[in-house]
Amino acid sequence: MATLFISDLHLDDSRPQITHLFETFLAGPEVRSADALYILGDLVEAWVGDDDDAELPTRIANATRAVHDSGVPVYFMVGNRDFLLGEAFAQRAGLTLLDDGAVHELYGRPTLLMHGDVLCTDDLAYQAVRQQVRTPAWKAQVLAMPLPARRALAAKAREESRAHTGSAMETIMDVNANAVAEAMRHAGVTRLIHGHTHRPAIHAFDLDGQTAERIVLGDWYDQGSLLRITPQGTELRGLPLG
Numbered sequence: 001m002a003t004l005f006i007s008d009l010h011l012d013d014s015r016p017q018i019t020h021l022f023e024t025f026l027a028g029p030e031v032r033s034a035d036a037l038y039i040l041g042d043l044v045e046a047w048v049g050d051d052d053d054a055e056l057p058t059r060i061a062n063a064t065r066a067v068h069d070s071g072v073p074v075y076f077m078v079g080n081r082d083f084l085l086g087e088a089f090a091q092r093a094g095l096t097l098l099d100d101g102a103v104h105e106l107y108g109r110p111t112l113l114m115h116g117d118v119l120c121t122d123d124l125a126y127q128a129v130r131q132q133v134r135t136p137a138w139k140a141q142v143l144a145m146p147l148p149a150r151r152a153l154a155a156k157a158r159e160e161s162r163a164h165t166g167s168a169m170e171t172i173m174d175v176n177a178n179a180v181a182e183a184m185r186h187a188g189v190t191r192l193i194h195g196h197t198h199r200p201a202i203h204a205f206d207l208d209g210q211t212a213e214r215i216v217l218g219d220w221y222d223q224g225s226l227l228r229i230t231p232q233g234t235e236l237r238g239l240p241l242g
Contacts, residue, residue: 017241058134
């Protein structure tokens with residue numbers, strides 16, 4: 001019995017070795033024998049719409065659909081790079097879409113699941129942009145654009161994100177402790193799993209007199225990163241290339 005979590009793969013044509021690692025991992029025995037697989041956002045570097053006819057979305061859909069068809073549920077939560085991913089691709093890929101902030105019970109323990117970007121409340125510039133682009137009107141306007149225009153917009157957004165990341169203080173881009181505590185109080189849980197910050201770790205802390213746990217998933221830039229939860233415990237480990 002094991003439930004698996006991954007996030008922040010940032011799959012992109014420029015890093016074919018990571019796409020291959022993702023496909024190999026999903027086809028392997030650890031995933032195919034799992035109780036469930038969760039992908040908590042930023043599966044790709046940029047998502048331009050469910051109608052994208054490029055090779056990468058098709059490879060992703062084939063890999064996740066095969067896991068679903070093997071009997072393993074695949075849950076997906078959008079991140080800041082793939083928030084335009086919708087129901088059409090989810091059905092094609094065998095994904096069950098989750099709202100950010102969903103609570104799932106894992107072997108008797110309610111657990112809050114988030115991508116993590118909404119917790120970075122000290123990054124005021126990012127939060128302002130996030131609020132704008134998540135509106136239904138903005139998303140509808142972008143998705144009405146031709147595919148080449150959307151790809152150009154995504155490339156521009158990536159450049160702006162790199163510039164912001166390079167100039168902002170690291171502490172500002174990390175989660176805010178008060179935001180974490182408030183989210184967990186609101187959900188009524190003592191365990192949170194999230195990605196986004198690319199700082200894999202298991203943090204234990206006090207939450208209103210109870211021992212709480214915040215698990216941060218790692219990115220897939222130089223290797224893969226996997227969280228494995230079983231009734232016996234929790235393991236956060238890397239997945240090496242090759």
